[in-house]
Amino acid sequence: MADAPFLEIRHLRKRFGTNEVLRDIDFTVRKGEVVCIIGASGSGKSTLLRCVNLLERPTEGEIRHEGRNILDGSVPIATYRAQVGMVFQQFNLFNNLNVLENCVLGQMKVLKRPRAEAVATAMRYLDKVGMAQYIQARPAQISGGQKQRVAIARALSMEPEALLFDEPTSALDPEMVGEVLKVMRDLAHTGLTMLVVTHEMAFASEVADRVVFMDEGVIVEEGVPSVIFGEPKQERTRTFLKRVLR
Amino acid sequence: MGAPLLALTVAAADRSFFEWVAYLFARYGSMFLSGAEVTLLISLSGTIVGFAIGLLIGVVRTVPRRPEASWPAKALRKVVDVLLMVYIEVFRGTPMIVQAMVIFYGTAQAFGVRIPYLLAGFAIVSINTGAYMAEIVRGGILSIDKGQFEAAHSIGMTHGQTMMNVVLPQAIRNILPALGNEFVINIKDTSVLNVISVSELFFETKSVAGTSYKTFETFFIASVMYLVMTFTVTRILRLIERKMEGKSTYTIHGSQTTPESEIRIRGGV
Numbered sequence: 001m002a003d004a005p006f007l008e009i010r011h012l013r014k015r016f017g018t019n020e021v022l023r024d025i026d027f028t029v030r031k032g033e034v035v036c037i038i039g040a041s042g043s044g045k046s047t048l049l050r051c052v053n054l055l056e057r058p059t060e061g062e063i064r065h066e067g068r069n070i071l072d073g074s075v076p077i078a079t080y081r082a083q084v085g086m087v088f089q090q091f092n093l094f095n096n097l098n099v100l101e102n103c104v105l106g107q108m109k110v111l112k113r114p115r116a117e118a119v120a121t122a123m124r125y126l127d128k129v130g131m132a133q134y135i136q137a138r139p140a141q142i143s144g145g146q147k148q149r150v151a152i153a154r155a156l157s158m159e160p161e162a163l164l165f166d167e168p169t170s171a172l173d174p175e176m177v178g179e180v181l182k183v184m185r186d187l188a189h190t191g192l193t194m195l196v197v198t199h200e201m202a203f204a205s206e207v208a209d210r211v212v213f214m215d216e217g218v219i220v221e222e223g224v225p226s227v228i229f230g231e232p233k234q235e236r237t238r239t240f241l242k243r244v245l246r
Numbered sequence: 247m248g249a250p251l252l253a254l255t256v257a258a259a260d261r262s263f264f265e266w267v268a269y270l271f272a273r274y275g276s277m278f279l280s281g282a283e284v285t286l287l288i289s290l291s292g293t294i295v296g297f298a299i300g301l302l303i304g305v306v307r308t309v310p311r312r313p314e315a316s317w318p319a320k321a322l323r324k325v326v327d328v329l330l331m332v333y334i335e336v337f338r339g340t341p342m343i344v345q346a347m348v349i350f351y352g353t354a355q356a357f358g359v360r361i362p363y364l365l366a367g368f369a370i371v372s373i374n375t376g377a378y379m380a381e382i383v384r385g386g387i388l389s390i391d392k393g394q395f396e397a398a399h400s401i402g403m404t405h406g407q408t409m410m411n412v413v414l415p416q417a418i419r420n421i422l423p424a425l426g427n428e429f430v431i432n433i434k435d436t437s438v439l440n441v442i443s444v445s446e447l448f449f450e451t452k453s454v455a456g457t458s459y460k461t462f463e464t465f466f467i468a469s470v471m472y473l474v475m476t477f478t479v480t481r482i483l484r485l486i487e488r489k490m491e492g493k494s495t496y497t498i499h500g501s502q503t504t505p506e507s508e509i510r511i512r513g514g515v
Contacts, residue, residue: 053400082402092397096415098496105411106401136496151397158401 004066006031006162006193007052012061014047021047023217025061029162034194036204036225039214040240045197048214049164052195053086082110085155089167091147093139099126099150100135103157111158118157125153129183145176149183162193169200201244205229213237266463274454274464281450282471284364288439288446289432292371296432297425299372300379301418303330305409307380308387330380337377343438346370350442367444371432382424386417419490426483430476447471 005028012025021044029035037045050056052063054070054077062069070080094102103122107113113121126132129149139147148168155163165184169177181203188194188207198204204211205225212222213232221234232238261269271278307330311323337345350366353359361369390413398408437448451468455461 055396055399078402078404080402081400086397086400088393088397088400090393092391092393094394094397094412096412096419106398106403109407109411110402133498134496135499138492138496141496154397155401 004031005029006066008064010062010064012051012063013059014051014056015059021217022051025219027212027219027222029193029195032191032193033209034188034207035196035210035212036208037195037197037212037214038201038204043214044217045214046166049166049195049197053081053084053164078110082158083161084164085158085160086164087148087151087155087166087168089171091151093147093151095139098136098138099131102150103154106154106158122153122157125156129153143176144172145179148172148180152183162195165194165196165198167197167199199244201229213240215240263463266460267466270454270458270460270463271467277450277454278447278467278471281445281447282475284444285433285436285446286475288367288371288436288444289429291368292375293429293432295372296375296428297379299376300383303376303380304383304387306330307384310405334377334380337374342370342374342435343441345374346439346442363442363444366442367436367439367446370439371436375428375432378428382421383417386421387413389420390416422483422487422490426480429479429483433475433479434472
């Protein structure tokens with residue numbers, strides 16, 4: 001696991017007006033690592049993830065991807081984003097396209113893959129998430145769990161080095177959470193770098209190599225799941241875990 | 247064609263209302279039809295070109311403002327924004343009949359050129375529709391969920407690619423009813439172009455009324471013709487809308503029980 005750093009986040013700050021959502025965030029994600037970020041709503045964990053994908057522009061600080069700061073304009077943003085995929089809480093499938101085309105579009109437009117190759121790649125990942133049968137369905141015609149699996153296949157079709165998950169199961173009916181977590185669990189074992197914001201503590205403790213606990217815009221504590229969930233050092237971590245684990 | 251022929255044989259003094267209508271249509275039918283043709287031609291082409299103008303402006307006005315852009319880029323943006331706003335306000339804020347007079351006689355006086363009537367009519371309807379459609383398109387784009395942009399950006403697509411492949415197809419589908427409205431309005435409102443002698447349906451009707459002295463009957467014919475045109479257009483547009491909704495079924499591929507079974511899902515968007 002102790003591979004080269006994939007992402008290094010240094011002194012990251014994000015302000016919305018006078019509201020400072022991220023205060024001096026520092027952390028590193030190594031290649032192949034699965035990192036789960038936990039914390040209460042409003043702790044800044046989603047904002048952190050959105051900053052990593054540049055959907056939000058950090059106010060200050062650095063995000064280094066394989067040693068190069070992606071915020072200084074020297075790295076083409078499209079190329080970087082194609083390497084760091086994102087899965088959203090609200091799925092955000094392209095509503096005008098069917099399941100297959102959702103997975104094909106980015107490959108053709110961003111990676112300039114020929115259509116046949118893009119379709120083959122899309123089919124491979126749709127098969128992996130168990131949605132290959134539904135290629136003709138449009139987003140409005142499938143369930144939430146199915147949408148999220150397609151969204152994961154869409155991100156995977158770009159063959160990224162890392163995937164960011166922003167509360168991927170929070171908008172799902174309880175009986176659909178399992179199917180999405182299963183796909184994510186399988187992915188974690190393939191060596192893909194994953195950064196997961198989640199409220200699924202069981203998933204985090206089982207799958208994560210490292211758990212990061214955030215509160216009020218700072219990283220309070222980070223470590224292996226057994227330590228964070230078993231014997232957290234910080235009072236704030238203990239209080240939070242007591243609340244969510246009943 | 248029995249009735250009009252019959253009407254022609256009835257002496258003028260004995261004709262009932264409907265016999266007059268039949269008589270006038272039989273006698274001046276070609277004028278009515280050529281008027282309707284010009285009306286349809288101008289309103290259709292004007293709506294299409296106006297839609298294109300609106301699409302372009304709507305897209306330009308929704309390009310995201312980047313705080314890190316250079317100052318000439320920002321200044322250019324500001325100038326374009328102001329120009330487009332002036333265009334929209336002027337053409338939405340003045341009656342088309344007045345615009346027709348100003349543009350037609352204005353160009354004649356200022357440049358000494360007389361624009362052909364038909365071309366002038368087409369240009370005025372296009373520019374006018376463009377001003378309305380610009381706002382409709384902008385609203386259509388703004389109504390698309392932010393998540394659609396974010397999902398596209400997150401896989402590296404540019405703003406332009408996102409617009410073309412994801413946002414506009416959805417926005418256009420949503421504004422189709424408004425576009426249909428605009429077309430129907432244009433069919434009716436091209437009648438004001440008679441003030442610059444465009445030989446559309448109203449203009450032709452007026453000529454027929456002037457020759458026959460049967461104002462009520464002639465305009466009755468015109469109103470029926472307008473109604474037929476707007477009604478037909480509305481139906482056709484509904485058909486196109488339904489087409490754009492796509493199929494409400496999809497095929498499951500390689501299912502174990504039945505290799506190609508159809509699943510029907512009601513009310514899909």
